[in-house]
Amino acid sequence: MNILLLGYGKMGKIIGEIAESRGHYIVAKINIDNIQELDSLIPEEIDVAIEFSQPDAAFENISWAINKGIPVVSGTTGWLDKKPAIAALALEKNTAFFYASNYSIGVNVFFKVNKFLASLMKDQNDYKVSLEEIHHTEKKDAPSGTAITLAEGIIQSNSNYTDWKLSGELNVNEHDVLITSKRIDPAPGTHIIRYQSEIDDIEISHTAHSRKGFALGAVLVAEWIKDKKGVLSMDDFLSF
Numbered sequence: 001m002n003i004l005l006l007g008y009g010k011m012g013k014i015i016g017e018i019a020e021s022r023g024h025y026i027v028a029k030i031n032i033d034n035i036q037e038l039d040s041l042i043p044e045e046i047d048v049a050i051e052f053s054q055p056d057a058a059f060e061n062i063s064w065a066i067n068k069g070i071p072v073v074s075g076t077t078g079w080l081d082k083k084p085a086i087a088a089l090a091l092e093k094n095t096a097f098f099y100a101s102n103y104s105i106g107v108n109v110f111f112k113v114n115k116f117l118a119s120l121m122k123d124q125n126d127y128k129v130s131l132e133e134i135h136h137t138e139k140k141d142a143p144s145g146t147a148i149t150l151a152e153g154i155i156q157s158n159s160n161y162t163d164w165k166l167s168g169e170l171n172v173n174e175h176d177v178l179i180t181s182k183r184i185d186p187a188p189g190t191h192i193i194r195y196q197s198e199i200d201d202i203e204i205s206h207t208a209h210s211r212k213g214f215a216l217g218a219v220l221v222a223e224w225i226k227d228k229k230g231v232l233s234m235d236d237f238l239s240f
């Protein structure tokens with residue numbers, strides 16, 4: 001498969017290595033300083049673009065690829081207010097757009113466990129939920145995209161919660177899921193959910209030991225999406 005890497009930082013580099021080790025060819029490795037290389041690419045020769053850049057670049061990168069009819073697998077966080085426009089564009093251009101805030105299989109199992117626990121806690125009114133995420137100091141966005149997905153999972157599964165807020169924000173109320181973001185090197189990504197009461201605490205966590213799980217997941221999705229169309233997510237890809 002011919003893969004275009006849109007964003008060639010920490011994630012782009014590992015994705016490139018894993019893709020090559022699985023027999024794929026990297027057509028180009030695009031960063032902010034060589035973005036003009038896009039003009040010389042032949043879209044028909046690209047099977048899929050994998051986009052891990054940064055919040056302020058994602059929309060433009062993804063739009064470029066979708067406008068050329070190239071399927072996109074995107075993992076960039078912190079730009080999702082513009083995702084509906086990308087979804088509409090993918091449908092208009094009859095190509096595929098896949099987004100996940102986290103491509104690690106372990107985190108996607110954790111997403112399910114989080115929703116199950118949230119539904120169990122619906123009538124346990126003595127407990128208060130909170131969420132903590134820990135990442136390396138180069139991370140540009142807070143809270144992490146994964147923490148937002150976890151908070152949304154709690155809100156969907158437990159009607160006591162209606163919104164999420166970053167701790168320290170004003171106007172926090174009892175129906176908010178509070179998220180604390182910590183930046184500590186070299187943390188690749190840790191997420192902790194706590195239900196705390198006067199009597200005891202319940203805690204579940206996921207700790208990534210490296211970026212390998214995120215990168216492998218993105219390559220597996222790229223292999224899967226090749227001949228698909230439409231707006232897709234991990235719920236379509238995973239069988240659980």
Ligand SMILES: NC(=O)C1=CN([C@@H]2O[C@H](COP(=O)(O)OP(=O)(O)OC[C@H]3O[C@@H](n4cnc5c(N)ncnc54)[C@H](O)[C@@H]3O)[C@@H](O)[C@H]2O)C=CC1
Nearest residue numbers: 007008009010011031032053057075076077101102103214
């Ligand atoms: N969904 C997931 O599973 C995961 C998502 N991420 C997200 O992926 C994104 C990238 O993460 P890292 O690789 O760690 O960041 P990074 O900062 O190491 O790399 C980002 C790269 O994007 C490049 N870039 C900036 N502007 C660009 C533009 N206009 N066009 C193309 N490239 C451009 C930069 O030059 C940089 O090399 C972040 O938003 C992060 O939160 C990270 C890990 C897993």
Ligand SMILES: O=C(O)C1=N[C@H](C(=O)O)C[C@H](O)C1
Nearest residue numbers: 077101139144145146188189
């Ligand atoms: O920036 C990162 O590093 C990560 N970003 C994603 C997020 O914001 O959830 C996924 C992972 O936790 C690593």
